[in-house]
Amino acid sequence: xxxxxxxxxxxxxxxxxxxxxxxxxxxxxxxxxxxxxxxxxxxxxxxxxxxxxxxxxxxxxxxxxxxxxxxxxxxxxxxxxxxxxxxxxxxxxxxxxxxxxxxxxxxxxxxxxxxxxxxxxxxxxxxxxxxxxxxxxxxxxxxxxxxxxxxxxxxxxxxxxxxxxxxxxxxxxxxxxxxxxxxxxxxxxxxxxxxxxxxxxxxxxxxxxxxxxxxxxxxxxxxxxxxxxxxxxxxxxxxxxxxxxxxxxxxxxxxxxxxxxxxxxxxxxxxxxxxxxxxxxxxxxxxxxxxxxxxxxxxxxxxxxxxxxxxxxxxxxxxxxxxxxxxxxxxxxxxxxxxxxxxxxxxxxxxxxxxxxxxxxxxxxxxxxxxxxxxxxxxxxxx
Amino acid sequence: xxxxxxxxxxxxxxxxxxxxxxxxxxxxxxxxxxxxxxxxxxxxxxxxxxxxxxxxxxxxxxxxxxxxxxxxxxxxxxxxxxxxxxxxxxxxxxxxxxxxxxxxxxxxxxxxxxxxxxxxxxxxxxxxxxxxxxxxxxxxxxxxxxxxxxxxxxxxxxxxxxxxxxxxxxxxxxxxxxxxxxxxxxxxxxxxxxxxxxxxxxxxxxxxxxxxxxxxxxxxxxxxxxxxxxxxxxxxxxxxxxxxxxxxxxxxxxxxxxxxxxxxxxxxxxxxxxxxxxxxxxxxxxxxx
Numbered sequence: 018x019x020x021x022x023x024x025x026x027x028x029x030x031x032x033x034x035x036x037x038x039x040x041x042x043x044x045x046x047x048x049x050x051x052x053x054x055x056x057x058x059x060x061x062x063x064x065x066x067x068x069x070x071x072x073x074x075x076x077x078x079x080x081x082x083x084x085x086x087x088x089x090x091x092x093x094x095x096x097x098x099x100x101x102x103x104x105x106x107x108x109x110x111x112x113x114x115x116x117x118x119x120x121x122x123x124x125x126x127x128x129x130x131x132x133x134x135x136x137x138x139x140x141x142x143x144x145x146x147x148x149x150x151x152x153x154x155x156x157x158x159x160x161x162x163x164x165x166x167x168x169x170x171x172x173x174x175x176x177x178x179x180x181x182x183x184x185x186x187x188x189x190x191x192x193x194x195x196x197x198x199x200x201x202x203x204x205x206x207x208x209x210x211x212x213x214x215x216x217x218x219x220x221x222x223x224x225x226x227x228x229x230x231x232x233x234x235x236x237x238x239x240x241x242x243x244x245x246x247x248x249x250x251x252x253x254x255x256x257x258x259x260x261x262x263x264x265x266x267x268x269x270x271x272x273x274x275x276x277x278x279x280x281x282x283x284x285x286x287x288x289x290x291x292x293x294x295x296x297x298x299x300x301x302x303x304x305x306x307x308x309x310x311x312x313x314x315x316x317x318x319x320x321x322x323x324x325x326x327x328x329x330x331x332x333x334x335x336x337x338x339x340x341x342x343x344x345x346x347x348x349x350x351x352x353x354x355x356x357x358x359x360x361x362x363x364x365x366x367x368x369x370x371x372x373x374x375x376x377x378x379x380x381x382x383x384x385x386x387x388x389x390x391x392x393x394x395x396x397x398x399x400x
Numbered sequence: 401x402x403x404x405x406x407x408x409x410x411x412x413x414x415x416x417x418x419x420x421x422x423x424x425x426x427x428x429x430x431x432x433x434x435x436x437x438x439x440x441x442x443x444x445x446x447x448x449x450x451x452x453x454x455x456x457x458x459x460x461x462x463x464x465x466x467x468x469x470x471x472x473x474x475x476x477x478x479x480x481x482x483x484x485x486x487x488x489x490x491x492x493x494x495x496x497x498x499x500x501x502x503x504x505x506x507x508x509x510x511x512x513x514x515x516x517x518x519x520x521x522x523x524x525x526x527x528x529x530x531x532x533x534x535x536x537x538x539x540x541x542x543x544x545x546x547x548x549x550x551x552x553x554x555x556x557x558x559x560x561x562x563x564x565x566x567x568x569x570x571x572x573x574x575x576x577x578x579x580x581x582x583x584x585x586x587x588x589x590x591x592x593x594x595x596x597x598x599x600x601x602x603x604x605x606x607x608x609x610x611x612x613x614x615x616x617x618x619x620x621x622x623x624x625x626x627x628x629x630x631x632x633x634x635x636x637x638x639x640x641x642x643x644x645x646x647x648x649x650x651x652x653x654x655x656x657x658x659x660x661x662x663x664x665x666x667x668x669x670x671x672x673x674x675x676x677x678x679x680x681x682x683x684x685x686x687x688x689x
Contacts, residue, residue, distance in 0.1 A: 068506075069615040072515040108615075202659035229658040233619055235610055236647070238410025239655025242403045259611045262519065270528050270537050271406065290519040291611050 058101035059094075059353060061086075061344070062126040064117050064141070065133055066109035070259050073287045074133035074333055078155055079104065080326050081337030082130050084318075085345065087325075095348045107132055111140035122148035127355040128344055129153075133333065135161055136204025142166045149356035151363055153340040155333060157281065158208030162380045168360050170381040172340030173372060174305055176205075176212035176255075179280035179387050183253075183303040184216035186389045186400070187278060193251050197225045197244045199264060200255030203232040209255025209280060225249050232260070237267050245273045251301070254279040262291025269296040276301055281332055284390060284397045294395040305372040306332040307390040307399050315371050339370035343383070405534055407655050408648060413540040414609070415647020416547040420602035421624025422631065422639035423554065424595040430571050430634035431591035432487070434494060438479065438502035439599055440621020445505055446472040446600025447612045448513055451520045454607075461523035468600045475505075476596025480589045487588065488574075502617070509614040517613025543605050550601060551640055554594070558636070567591060571634075623650070626669055632679030641680055 063082055065075030086100050094100060103126060107114040114137035121129060122144065128151045132138050135158030145152050146166040153170045154161060159177050161169060187193050196217065200210035210229070217224060225247040228240035241264070244252060252268070254261045254277050261282050268277070269292075278301035282288055289297045309319030309330055318338060322330035343366050348354075351362035368375040368383075375383035389400040421443055428436045436442075446468050453464035479501050486494040524542055528535040558564040569577040570587040578584055602620065610616065623646050631642025649668060653661035673679070 068510060068515040070517065070611065070613055072517070072613070076514075076516050230654060231659060231662050233662065234654055235619075236410045236414050236651050236654065238651055239403060239407040240658075242406040243655070246403065259517070259519075259613075263610065267410075270535060272528070272530075272535050287516075287519070293519075293521060 056098075058099045059348065060101050060103060060124075060126045062103045062105060062121040062129045063131050064105045064107050064114065064121070064129055064137075065131040066137075067104070067106035069109045071109040071134055071257060073258060073285070074155070075106070075131075077331065077333035078131055078133050078337040080322065081334035081339075082341045084322055084325060084334075085338050085341035088321075089345050095345055096353060098353065100345065107134070107137050109134050109137065111137050114138070114141045115144060117141070118144035118148075122150060126150065128348075128359060130337065130340055130344065131155060133337075134204065135208060138169070139164055139204060142169050145169070149360075151344075151360045153344055153363070155336050155340065156205070158204050159212055160204055160208055162382060166381070167357075170340075170343075170363055170377060171383065172336045172343070173281075174384050174387055175382055176208040176280060177215075178385050179303045180209065180212040181216045182387045182389060183278055183280065183301065184213065184220060184222075186303075187251055187301065188217070188220045188222055194222050195225055195247075195249045196222065196251050196253060197228070197247055197249035198253045198255070199228040199230065199237070199240055199244065200253075201230050201232045201234070201257075201260060203257075205257060206232070206255045213253055213255065224253075230256070230260075230264075232257075234260075235263065237264050238271065241268045241271050241273055244268075245271060250275055252277050254283065256282065258282040258285050258287040259291050262288045262297075265292040265296050265300070269293075278302075280304070280387075283392070284332060286329075286331065286395075289392065289395045297392045297395065300392040301400070302390045302392065302397055303387045304332055304390055304397070305384060305387045306335045307388055307397055311371075314369070318371055335371040339368070339372055339375065342370060343368045343375060402533055403655065407651050409534065409536055409540070411648035411651030412644055413537070413543060413647070414606075414650070415627075415644035416540075416543050417602050417606045417609070417620070417643075418623045418627045418647050419640045419643025420547055420550065420598050420605070421620055422627035422643040423551070423636060424598040424602070425625055425628040426631075426634050426636060426639040427554070427598065428591050428595045429628070431567055432588050434491070434498070435625075436479075436592070436595060437495065437498040437621075438500075438505060439498075439595065440617035440619075440624065441502040441505040441509075442472060442475065442596050442599040442617070443603040443606075443620050443624075444509060444612075444614060444617035445475060446596075446603030447607045447616065448509055448603075449600065450604030451518060451607045451612050452513070454523070455518070455520065465601070465604045468604045469597045472600030472603075473593045473597040476592040476594075476599075477589050479596075480592035484585055484588070487585070506614050506617070513614070515614060517611055517616075519611055520607035522608045539608060543609075546601070546605065547640075550598065551636065554598075555636060557594075563587075563590065623647075626666070630669060630672060630679055632681035635679070635681040638679055638681035645680075 065078050066072045067075045105117045118141040133155040135156035138154040138156045142164045146168050151168045159175050200206040226244050276299040280303050283300050284302040284304045319330040347362035347366045364377045377383040390397045391400050450464050450468035453459045453467050483497045524539045526538040528537050566582045567587045574584050627643035627646040628639050631638025650665050653664040657664045
């Protein structure tokens with residue numbers, strides 16, 4: 018087991034240094050597996066950004082999955098078989114993702130966990146569907162549902178749920194109607210943009226301004242100055258952790274003092290660090306996992322996480338942990354079946370997880386609720 | 401009007417960073433005729449070294465910057481020393497060598513600092529300056545001042561010192577320079593060292609503006625390179641003007657074309673280069689390959 022982990026680490030390192038060479042090595046026919054094999058370890062692939070600006074998502078997801086895997090393996094594995102985790106780095110790049118999808122199919126992985134980037138998962142989905150490899154993703158873009166793959170499952174709510182809760186809080190509860198939006202044009206940002214806009218228009222609210230930036234953009238002077246002139250009471254952000262942080266930081270420098278609102282990324286420490294604690298104060302966050310103190314299960318998870326990785330657990334680790342638990346439970350109940358049978362088993366798995374009670378529908382979404390939190394002194398607290 | 405000016409200010413602020421990156425590209429190119437493709441990754445290493453001494457060792461930001469400049473400069477010397485046997489033999493291999501160094505530097509950064517990255521707090525925690533409703537970050541003024549100082553020092557070095565003049569001579573004709581007793585290898589090493597130090601300056605300064613992570617060099621490298629080409633590859637004033645122009649162009653494209661800003665930025669860039677292939681200052685000092 019240990020040597021296997023080390024080998025994986027070496028492979029990961031090589032993958033970072035020479036992705037082109039590795040992809041070339043993943044020739045068809047190089048697989049020595051047998052899909053009907055019911056002996057030996059169960060091979061699960063974890064695909065995520067382990068490098069690049071989105072790599073904190075990959076790091077959290079890896080920790081959540083590893084915690085779940087180690088618990089199962091310590092308890093004797095799945096029906097006596099150990100779980101073996103293959104870690105792949107998609108660099109947050111859909112092209113790298115599609116190459117990895119072929120690679121994990123060729124190497125005989127029976128299921129995939131990840132990715133945390135909607136655009137990458139959407140790119141990989143057709144190949145995984147063709148290879149009949151079930152995939153539990155941490156992405157949350159409604160675009161994932163639109164793929165309509167019976168092999169794709171989400172370990173959390175979609176943007177539709179996040180943003181419906183957010184709009185309900187801002188418009189219905191707080192009575193705020195002057196709202197501006199800034200979103201990026203990537204897979205996640207686009208999903209957030211459409212979902213929030215829909216939630217607003219269903220309440221008869223038109224945003225004062227609707228700015229779109231690119232995923233690589235670093236200077237938001239033009240967009241933020243335009244927003245400031247419209248004088249909104251709340252600004253909605255649909256962008257990943259680091260970019261959201263940069264937007265809020267620059268907005269404060271440009272004299273935009275109103276609170277920002279958004280989904281999961283705005284509840285992370287990376288967002289708060291990038292924006293600065295004072296700048297992030299008062300951010301409104303829609304999240305299915307506000308803190309580690311929700312109930313006994315989350316407290317137990319947080320304690321185990323802290324003991325293992327010496328850092329505080331947060332949403333993404335919890336989501337990944339839930340996803341891994343669902344996959345392992347399905348494998349156990351289904352006696353290690355793969356392909357379509359495994360997808361059906363995952364769909365049928367009812368799981369009381371950290372985020373709530375999972376019950377998957379036909380679209381592959383298992384959970385439909387988030388709650389509102391606020392950033393106070395750099396920490397996410399219930400609103 | 402306010403949006404226009406504020407957009408311009410935002411563009412100049414990042415443009416100053418691109419200008420520093422562009423100067424490093426140009427300095428190495430004018431001396432050796434070589435495009436150093438690892439330059440963006442050297443910027444990233446500079447950003448990490450500066451932020452490490454600033455955040456972890458808790459030195460003042462200025463001291464951390466000086467250390468980063470020195471250490472990164474040494475990395476530049478090392479890269480030149482490894483590539484030196486290829487000088488005058490196979491230029492393409494040397495070019496590929498710099499790409500290889502870029503990949504190695506990124507991998508080394510991941511091993512040392514991890515893949516996740518870090519946020520660097522603003523070292524000049526003063527409220528923005530306000531003039532006519534416009535807001536200028538104090539830190540941006542610091543960046544502009546440092547960029548100006550670095551440019552003046554570099555121009556002084558190249559034009560007024562003996563060693564600088566020797567580098568110019570190597571750039572013009574390296575065989576003739578050797579004949580009059582100028583050490584070409586040393587001249588190249590100085591170019592690489594100064595180039596790397598400029599990269600560290602850009603990286604260290606951009607840390608508090610962005611987010612320091614191992615892949616940050618890609619975007620900065622491309623924008624800096626585009627700036628150097630736009631200004632006239634090899635020209636120091638060209639690098640400054642080109643770098644700032646790319647920053648401003650980017651900023652306005654972001655405001656007017658939103659999600660298509662990258663496309664527009666590089667379309668405009670391509671059009672300018674088609675009309676004026678030698679760039680604004682039109683200097684192409686060397687063509688050794």
